[in-house]
Amino acid sequence: MSGRYAPTPTSGLHLGNLRTALVAWLFARSSGRQFQLRFEDLDRDRVRDGGAVGAAQYADLAALGIDFDGEAVWQSERLGGYQSAADLLAGRCYECYCTRREIAESASAPHRDGYRPYRGTCLGLSDSERDERRAARPPALRIRADGARSAVRDYWAGEFEADVDDFVIRRNDGVWAYNFAVVVDDIAQGVDQVVRGADLLSSAPRQAWLTTVLGGSVPEYAHVPLVTDRSGKRLAKRERAVTLAELAAEGTSAAQVLALLGSSLKLCRADERVTISTLLDRFDPETIPGEPWAY
Numbered sequence: 001m002s003g004r005y006a007p008t009p010t011s012g013l014h015l016g017n018l019r020t021a022l023v024a025w026l027f028a029r030s031s032g033r034q035f036q037l038r039f040e041d042l043d044r045d046r047v048r049d050g051g052a053v054g055a056a057q058y059a060d061l062a063a064l065g066i067d068f069d070g071e072a073v074w075q076s077e078r079l080g081g082y083q084s085a086a087d088l089l090a091g092r093c094y095e096c097y098c099t100r101r102e103i104a105e106s107a108s109a110p111h112r113d114g115y116r117p118y119r120g121t122c123l124g125l126s127d128s129e130r131d132e133r134r135a136a137r138p139p140a141l142r143i144r145a146d147g148a149r150s151a152v153r154d155y156w157a158g159e160f161e162a163d164v165d166d167f168v169i170r171r172n173d174g175v176w177a178y179n180f181a182v183v184v185d186d187i188a189q190g191v192d193q194v195v196r197g198a199d200l201l202s203s204a205p206r207q208a209w210l211t212t213v214l215g216g217s218v219p220e221y222a223h224v225p226l227v228t229d230r231s232g233k234r235l236a237k238r239e240r241a242v243t244l245a246e247l248a249a250e251g252t253s254a255a256q257v258l259a260l261l262g263s264s265l266k267l268c269r270a271d272e273r274v275t276i277s278t279l280l281d282r283f284d285p286e287t288i289p290g291e292p293w294a295y
């Protein structure tokens, strides 16, 4: 049994990321689970200096007292695992040559998170159309969901159900897609508890469905309400100090940040001196506010 924290090593973790990591750690440790770290560094467009950024993220988590079992997993070192899983799915996958624009034009309105469900355009191509399009553009790989619906149970959101579209498992630049890699890894790492930011709730039904297709057991989910600024906007890095380094430069120590995060979870006062094990002793998921935390 294991939980996990899976940051993308693109920049320093901000208070929202740290709070989610803390909640994931508290959920895992309070239920006797292991807790694993996985760096999601597949996206070469976004991840530039993954090794160094990941090391800094690790140091920040450690400064708060968040510890992990086993070595960190780097997705960029797991390419063989993704290929093997894709091989298992080969009979259900098809090539897609659609551009972003074509998808936008054929799709219904985007979902709230901007995601556009795919209408299966490339599934219906004739052989000659396929050859023609393949010559013009490297294909993405999609999995056929056959109009599935998938429901998950989330700790805060409760029952959450959604249509599963034929989503991308490998992008047309050859990079394994987030929704695919995360499922392959959660299965491989024995993760049965997924605690992460609320922005990923909409991906959970898709991922749960793929977990079942790959023969895994669907984990339990808790999508942590995000941190906003005082005006209710998602916390942005530019506007004020939000990383441990920025806060340290203003004279706020890691211990004070831990107390601040603990207070946002109703586990201590912001000015209390606490350690992470005190927070663990007091942890009760019931008391965590189900609405965003305005910082």
Ligand code: GLU
Residues within 6 Å of the ligand: 005, 006, 007, 008, 040, 182, 195, 196, 197, 200
């Ligand atoms: N890598 C994702 C992020 O940094 C999290 C993925 C997950 O927890 O499933 O937002």
